Amino acid sequence: MDISVMFFGADNVGGVGHATKYTEILDIARAADRLGFTAVWTPERHFQQVGQVFPNPSVLSAALAVATERIAIRAGSLVLPLHHPLRVVEDWAVVDNLSRGRIGLSVATGWHSKDFVLAPERFAGRREHxxxxxxxxxxxxxxxxxxxxxxxxxxVAVRPQPTPYSPELPLWLTTSGNPQTWRTAGRLRTNVLAATIGQTREELAGRIALYRELHPKGTVTLMAHTHVADDAARTVGEPLKAYLKSYVAQTATNRLDDGRAARLTERESDALAEFALRRYLNWGGLLGPAERCREFLTDLSDLGVDEVACFVDFGLPAEQVLAGLERLSTLMTEAP
Structure with missing residues (x-):
């Protein structure tokens, strides 16, 4: 199984400036490169408390390309309806050349109405776009x-420049769990980027089976909150709950939300975050001692997962993230 690092954007924890956050991201990416991780994934986020430093994965990926030597540089995800496809290809061809062919893109439809300030006319038809x-x-x-x-x-007929380094563009399709999206990925012959959030083990197994019927050799990449440490249950508790509460608050500002998130009281929001934390500690998170994480990786492999994208920036200090990656790297040689 491949093991990668994924950034998904914690709040600006502890008042650390954004310039410092970029330094930490580069340090973590260099460590992942040195330790033999498969890829580093960066998202696209707009106008929210969560993910402040990730407005454009191609820009940050250009920096990651020259800061690393062998690790793959991937967008997870790129909200395609917000961009002209020509511009996407031009931007990522630059990163592909800088990295000598190490890039990959996961395409997302987008979900938050505020993101579409950048392309309001495409919001209603964002899936089709x-x-x-x-x-x-x-x-x-x-x-x-x-x-x-x-x-x-x-x-006018145009051909984008520069010419990419790689002859083919590695593509994933991002899914939040809708079985139809898994089928679509199989039909389009893309890989899949999913997450443990919002689905049970049994549901994940069923969706992978749907995908495999159409694309047996495609790559299933699964994002999971990650911190390998004997005291992980204690260490990640408060940062992860704070992150989860911020994510719920972001959902509440989506104009298409049914209003339930906005109506949550502080007490209810705390209870929801506590429930999610316990769920991740039980199943769905790569959180805990090495042996527990090893068992989880084996279980995911048995389900048909090819790659785990380890979500590391949910609020832990950079030094703890780096120490957790060192411990996780020792499991990679044992991963199924």
């Missing part, structure tokens, strides 16, 4: 000329 854009990304990446409308309102 994302899925239709996947084949277009592949065509443009291959160097095909594609016709678009120029500034005069007339059609």
């Amino acid at each position: 994302a899925l239709d854009g996947i084949e277009l990304l592949r065509r443009l990446w291959s160097g095909e000329e594609v016709e678009f409308t120029d500034g005069s309102g007339r059609p």
Whole structure:
């Protein structure tokens, strides 16, 4: 099994400046590169408390490309309806050349109404924009000329530059758990980026089976909150609960939310975060002593997971994250 590092964006913990956060991200990525992790994933987040330092994965990935030597550099995820596919290919072709062919993209439809300040006309049809854009990304990446409308309102055929280093664009499709998205990923022959959040072990097994029927050789990447330490249950408790509460608060500001998140009292929000923490400690999180984490990795492999993207930046200090990665690296040689 491949084991990667994923950033998903904690709050600006402890008042640390954003410049310092970028330094920490680069330090963690260099450590992951040195320790033999498969990839480093960075997300796309906009206008929220959670994920303040991740507005554009291609920009940060360019820095990661020159700061590392062998680790794959991936977007997890890129909200495709917010971008012109031509610009996506141009930006990531730069990163692909800088990294000598180490990039990968996971395409997401987007979900938060505030994100679509950048493209309000695409919000209603965001799923169609994302899925239709996947084949277009592949065509443009291959160097095909594609016709678009120029500034005069007339059609013109363009070929994006620079030429990518890699002949093919490695693509994932991000899913929050909808079985139809797993089927779509199989039909489109993309990999899948999913998470343990929002689904049981049995539900995950069923969705992987749906995907495998259509794409037996595709890669299933699963994000899991991660900290390998004997005292992880105590260490991660408060930071992870604070992160989860911030995520709920973000959901409450989504114009398409049914209002339940906004109606939660402080006490109810605390109880929800406590429940989620206990769930992750029981199943769904790579949290705990090495032996417990080893068993979880084996279980995920048995379910058909090919890669675990270890979500590390949910509020722990950078030095604890780095120490946890060192301990996790010792398990990689034993991973199934």
